[in-house]
Amino acid sequence: MAATIKDVARLAGVSQSSVSRALAAPDQVRPATRERVERAVAQLGYEPNRIARGLSTGRTGTIGFLVPDIANPLFAGIVKAAQRRAREFGLAVLLADSDEDPATELDLIRTLTKQVDGFVLCAPRAGDDELRSVCGDLPVVLLNRRVGQLPSIIFDNADGIRQALAHLAALGHRRVAYVAGPRTSWVNRERLRAFRTVAAGLGLEGVEAGNVSPDFEGGVAVADLVLAAGVTAVIAYNDMIGLGLASRFGARGVTAPGDVSIVGFDDIPASALVTPALTTVSQPKDQCGRAGIDLLADLLNDRDRPGGTRTSLPARLIVRASTGPAPAAVR
Amino acid sequence: MAATIKDVARLAGVSQSSVSRALAAPDQVRPATRERVERAVAQLGYEPNRIARGLSTGRTGTIGFLVPDIANPLFAGIVKAAQRRAREFGLAVLLADSDEDPATELDLIRTLTKQVDGFVLCAPRAGDDELRSVCGDLPVVLLNRRVGQLPSIIFDNADGIRQALAHLAALGHRRVAYVAGPRTSWVNRERLRAFRTVAAGLGLEGVEAGNVSPDFEGGVAVADLVLAAGVTAVIAYNDMIGLGLASRFGARGVTAPGDVSIVGFDDIPASALVTPALTTVSQPKDQCGRAGIDLLADLLNDRDRPGGTRTSLPARLIVRASTGPAPAAVR
DNA sequence: ACAAGATCTGGAACCGCTTCCAGGACGACG
DNA sequence: CGTCGTCCTGGAAGCGGTTCCAGATCTTGT
Numbered sequence: 001m002a003a004t005i006k007d008v009a010r011l012a013g014v015s016q017s018s019v020s021r022a023l024a025a026p027d028q029v030r031p032a033t034r035e036r037v038e039r040a041v042a043q044l045g046y047e048p049n050r051i052a053r054g055l056s057t058g059r060t061g062t063i064g065f066l067v068p069d070i071a072n073p074l075f076a077g078i079v080k081a082a083q084r085r086a087r088e089f090g091l092a093v094l095l096a097d098s099d100e101d102p103a104t105e106l107d108l109i110r111t112l113t114k115q116v117d118g119f120v121l122c123a124p125r126a127g128d129d130e131l132r133s134v135c136g137d138l139p140v141v142l143l144n145r146r147v148g149q150l151p152s153i154i155f156d157n158a159d160g161i162r163q164a165l166a167h168l169a170a171l172g173h174r175r176v177a178y179v180a181g182p183r184t185s186w187v188n189r190e191r192l193r194a195f196r197t198v199a200a201g202l203g204l205e206g207v208e209a210g211n212v213s214p215d216f217e218g219g220v221a222v223a224d225l226v227l228a229a230g231v232t233a234v235i236a237y238n239d240m241i242g243l244g245l246a247s248r249f250g251a252r253g254v255t256a257p258g259d260v261s262i263v264g265f266d267d268i269p270a271s272a273l274v275t276p277a278l279t280t281v282s283q284p285k286d287q288c289g290r291a292g293i294d295l296l297a298d299l300l301n302d303r304d305r306p307g308g309t310r311t312s313l314p315a316r317l318i319v320r321a322s323t324g325p326a327p328a329a330v331r
Numbered sequence: 332m333a334a335t336i337k338d339v340a341r342l343a344g345v346s347q348s349s350v351s352r353a354l355a356a357p358d359q360v361r362p363a364t365r366e367r368v369e370r371a372v373a374q375l376g377y378e379p380n381r382i383a384r385g386l387s388t389g390r391t392g393t394i395g396f397l398v399p400d401i402a403n404p405l406f407a408g409i410v411k412a413a414q415r416r417a418r419e420f421g422l423a424v425l426l427a428d429s430d431e432d433p434a435t436e437l438d439l440i441r442t443l444t445k446q447v448d449g450f451v452l453c454a455p456r457a458g459d460d461e462l463r464s465v466c467g468d469l470p471v472v473l474l475n476r477r478v479g480q481l482p483s484i485i486f487d488n489a490d491g492i493r494q495a496l497a498h499l500a501a502l503g504h505r506r507v508a509y510v511a512g513p514r515t516s517w518v519n520r521e522r523l524r525a526f527r528t529v530a531a532g533l534g535l536e537g538v539e540a541g542n543v544s545p546d547f548e549g550g551v552a553v554a555d556l557v558l559a560a561g562v563t564a565v566i567a568y569n570d571m572i573g574l575g576l577a578s579r580f581g582a583r584g585v586t587a588p589g590d591v592s593i594v595g596f597d598d599i600p601a602s603a604l605v606t607p608a609l610t611t612v613s614q615p616k617d618q619c620g621r622a623g624i625d626l627l628a629d630l631l632n633d634r635d636r637p638g639g640t641r642t643s644l645p646a647r648l649i650v651r652a653s654t655g656p657a658p659a660a661v662r
Numbered sequence: 663a664c665a666a667g668a669t670c671t672g673g674a675a676c677c678g679c680t681t682c683c684a685g686g687a688c689g690a691c692g
Numbered sequence: 693c694g695t696c697g698t699c700c701t702g703g704a705a706g707c708g709g710t711t712c713c714a715g716a717t718c719t720t721g722t
Contacts, residue, residue: 052708383678
């Protein structure tokens, strides 16, 4: 049986309250008292019961972390960084995987909401209003998504698209496709929007395909359509779609980058390993995970943030082998 | 402010205890009472406070789930399945990522131990005794690891190795290397042991290399050594190492499967996408995650398991393009 | 040396729920 | 009709902390 605060109090010969104070606010007790308590604590190996503490303080020391798919390397990376940072704050991380389903997501949030101090919602799929209402007045930070003025950390999608399109334009491509991911994805909508404006600004013809599921099969499924659209380059919502495209293209004798250039998003490990290696827009997932926790921690201690509560992280185009000059015939 | 059990009691005109009973043991209250309670609950949108409940019952409804690296697709897959299953049991999952470090792992377990009902330790890196002692008398299930008689779910590593070696032997390979992963990995030791006995049984010459870190770089780093050993085939501790090997081999003009055959473990997504696609031993991660939660749930309700508490899941060799006949010269 | 103020301490209430215990209502049985 | 057993119910005592409040102790200034 673990030692309780009572045991410590008895052993130290002080009251429960003094023990509590000695631990929580050491400068409010006399040094002598503090020492006796510390000795007793050490002797008993006492550690406060977080549940009990939670009951009286209303704080659990736990945060909820929601992702659409933990098996997606992007989210896994973000979670990893976040979890490490959370540990530094003494926060435990309750993981929730929504399987890309908005309903599951809402449900998950609702059931977890009473056992956490706050939420980090990574790329939530639910609608703005639902999201706003479901988390009540719990501190929430959004990752990879922006909803009104809620605290959020996003990657600079528009700039990612801009870099990709500029790269393709410089290679002589004039007609470029964007293969859209899940309709419920805010990121997808952002990229699509950026695609439209930037393509127009660069004088490129923009073609849109999708929406497909954000995986290899999604890319395979939409590849023929993309080809039929007569583009010389395609930007995929994410790497897995890009890889799927490349695969189906290859099967039809269309090779990258000779016949068509492909750009992905996320820089998942596989992208660097395949042939041709996929050109992709990389996003600093570590930074994102860390920053998410930092922001939430500030919110929990209702500290104000000098820098404001909505951050944008830089994306960076990684040029690899899947992009090259536009075919001469079309040029 | 959320409704408490008192509010419900007042509205229903019964005592707190009756409300509690009506919810937890409906057959112990008169139907009439139950109904009044139910109505009040519905009207107030009451949901019991899990923290408070935890304090009096000593159960939190939360389990700890520890992995060495959530960014590893194998573990991510296991976690995903586990988390889904846990949800069906109404259990929340506290995620802990040890970064492959035994000390971190122990630390993580220790700090989480007081806020969870039980643990699922996936491929823990710590030593047997530490592991046994650190989780005290908390229910624990081990995944991908066996320690004494502790409840565990493992993949059949020996059979995986057997399938791989049999496959290679059938292709005419006589001298085969095993590239070992982390020394702290129990799985690695299992595979190594199986490698030795099975190779001997098949009349193959077994060469051992490693230990390397279980990633691409690890494979790259050890590739030259493997080549120098004059083998015609190599089994890697996992796919990432296998991929690293293939890459460095390629850079030296040694191609798979022409010059050397490569077999990996885990069947990560990248393995199917690279060229040549990696032959690998696939393990049912979904089943593993589910089974882990099922087992822990049984333990939590101290139900006895008819099937015993140590399960082994079948591995399956997926033959792809990285393995082929041994080079004629050597044959 | 004494009053006023600052500092420290212990007692007790409380967080929201579970559960033990004792007593009331009720039916059955002799 | 009294008694006993069963079934329900409410009261109250925890679970292990935090925190308010009042009183005790210690400074400090004069």
